[in-house]
Amino acid sequence: MIQIDQLSFGYSKQKPLFEQVNLVLPPGNIYGLLGKNGAGKSTLIKMIAGLLYPTQGQIEVAGFQPKDRYPEFLREIYLVAEEFYLPSIRIDRFVKMYSPFYPRFDQERFEGYLSEFQLTQDQKLSALSYGQKKKFLLSFGLATDCKLLILDEPTNGLDIPSKSQFRKVVANAIHEERSFMISTHQVRDMENLIDPIIILDEGQVVFFQDYASVSDKLTFTRQANPPEEKGLIYSESNFGGHIVVKERGSEEETHLSLELLFNAVVSSKEKIRDIFQN
Structure with missing residues (x-):
């Protein structure tokens, strides 16, 4: 097309x-x-x-x-x-x-x-x-x-x-x-x-x-404590907690947040590229 x-x-x-x-x-x-x-x-x-x-x-x-x-x-x-x-x-x-x-x-x-x-x-x-x-x-x-x-x-x-x-x-x-x-x-x-x-x-x-590839490679979660650096791609503080984008690994699939994905890609282009090239 x-x-x-x-x-x-x-x-x-x-x-x-x-x-x-x-x-x-x-x-x-x-x-x-x-x-x-x-x-x-x-x-x-x-x-x-x-x-x-x-x-x-x-x-x-x-x-x-x-x-x-x-x-x-x-x-x-x-x-x-x-x-x-x-x-x-x-x-x-x-x-x-x-x-x-x-x-x-x-x-x-x-x-x-x-x-x-x-x-x-x-x-x-x-x-x-x-x-x-x-x-x-x-x-x-x-x-x-x-x-x-x-x-x-x-x-x-x-x-x-x-x-x-x-x-x-x-x-x-x-x-x-x-x-x-x-x-x-x-x-x-x-x-x-x-x-x-x-x-x-x-x-x-x-x-x-596509969505399937993103869900396969990344997780989008909310947590109370600051995230660990291992697998971390992007995080932001939100109402006393943290919204986190990480490499998925063996974790369960999570709901894809388009806004978080955009922020993660723009702020961590090299990490994202490496994850999706593997």
Whole structure:
């Protein structure tokens, strides 16, 4: 689905953002793209969508070079950006204008998604709140049945019930010929949804593993006393105790905390790399 080879990019020649990044993403998964603010998440997804061009290397998506922007490619990709513009028209008018571009657009599914998010087709886009606009764009993107749906900070502007609806709708829409990429810094919203997990840091992909591999290699626990150094990867104080990430060894499997995993990877990249290379 997505193949990135020796990708380099920078907004200035003096300070490249990415240097020789390699990544292969097969179809059928909901990929989570995590990183600190400024790590390059939005930049990478714009390059995958063909909105920015690599300075070196190449990207291939569904057999196309995104930079070429062929209509056949654009029909198979839909980006819900964090910041967007919507025309001042009704939802049904928008669908009538834009859905014909997507050959597999499913009107019945679109209406079902709208109903799930408590939206109606007679509503005017300009009158919707930011969160409602996000729900509309997600509904439209899912209904296109495009091969790659990219969501940049999709839960921004959503209340707690809407975040739950978002997870349910997205999880039910994935299939073996389709991929979703979700770029976010709100990692708690994505637990039990994204898999595999991609973490960017300092211009590189420093982590790319699925949930099963993480659960097999690491444990996430809370304890009262300071942790021992043996097997320790990361710890932080929390309400009089300690939250700890350790190499699993022979211990029982624990619940994966996405937030703790991110902190552990960013703070202890070499330890993490050594553990997952073995």
